[in-house]
Amino acid sequence: GQNIDQPTEMTATEGAIVQINCTYQTSGFNGLFWYQQHAGEAPTFLSYNVLDGLEEKGRFSSFLSRSKGYSYLLLKELQMKDSASYLCAVMDSNYQLIWGAGTKLIIKP
Amino acid sequence: GAVVSQHPSRVICKSGTSVKIECRSLDFQATTMFWYRQFPKQSLMLMATSNEGSKATYEQGVEKDKFLINHASLTLSTLTVTSAHPEDSSFYICSARATTSENNEQFFGPGTRLTVL
Numbered sequence: 001g002q003n004i005d006q007p008t009e010m011t012a013t014e015g016a017i018v019q020i021n022c023t024y025q026t027s028g029f030n031g032l033f034w035y036q037q038h039a040g041e042a043p044t045f046l047s048y049n050v051l052d053g054l055e056e057k058g059r060f061s062s063f064l065s066r067s068k069g070y071s072y073l074l075l076k077e078l079q080m081k082d083s084a085s086y087l088c089a090v091m092d093s094n095y096q097l098i099w100g101a102g103t104k105l106i107i108k109p
Numbered sequence: 110g111a112v113v114s115q116h117p118s119r120v121i122c123k124s125g126t127s128v129k130i131e132c133r134s135l136d137f138q139a140t141t142m143f144w145y146r147q148f149p150k151q152s153l154m155l156m157a158t159s160n161e162g163s164k165a166t167y168e169q170g171v172e173k174d175k176f177l178i179n180h181a182s183l184t185l186s187t188l189t190v191t192s193a194h195p196e197d198s199s200f201y202i203c204s205a206r207a208t209t210s211e212n213n214e215q216f217f218g219p220g221t222r223l224t225v226l
Contacts, residue, residue, distance in 0.1 A: 042217040
């Protein structure tokens with residue numbers, strides 16, 4: 001079956017760095033997405049990786065290793081507004097998005 | 110660019126009534142739209158994939174006669190929850206994939222919170 005695993009919840013301190021991991025097992029691979037979702041709102045796109053390596057975009061970076069079925073989202077200089085759920089999603093061979101359950105990130109002052 | 114709207118944003122209805130939710134891509138054409146449902150503290154659950162001009166593809170366990178999907182144009186898809194019951198109360202989110210998308214990114218609407226009394 002298809003499976004996406006990510007931690008349920010993480011806590012970090014304002015100004016610090018946090019890494020959210022995601023491992024996946026899917027039928028085929030056409031890219032991995034990270035989305036941010038604030039409570040009661042729809043997800044917003046953060047990053048897309050289809051090749052191995054690190055993609056940096058401001059305070060956020062995303063890494064992919066296809067051979068290991070592994071990705072992480074790195075958030076630097078954490079701000080209180082970064083408190084949200086972070087969803088990892090993999091696009092399978094049918095171009096369907098397979099979603100992880102999300103990681104709730106709690107930022108403390 | 111790539112804005113998706115949903116209407117209404119919030120609806121409260123009585124049990125047994127039907128509710129229609131609209132999803133529009135405002136500045137791009139979307140051959141494919143997706144309908145998701147999300148219960149509190151859970152991840153997104155794909156309900157169906159809507160393709161312009163053809164029947165929607167429903168995920169296993171989703172009743173196609175209860176959740177009617179119509180993708181009448183390249184910018185509009187509608188989801189009708191028929192004979193709604195309290196257990197249908199949820200956050201319904203649509204997303205759209207642009208016909209010219211390079212990375213198959215899905216753009217999400219703001220969601221519709223449905224409460225069935």
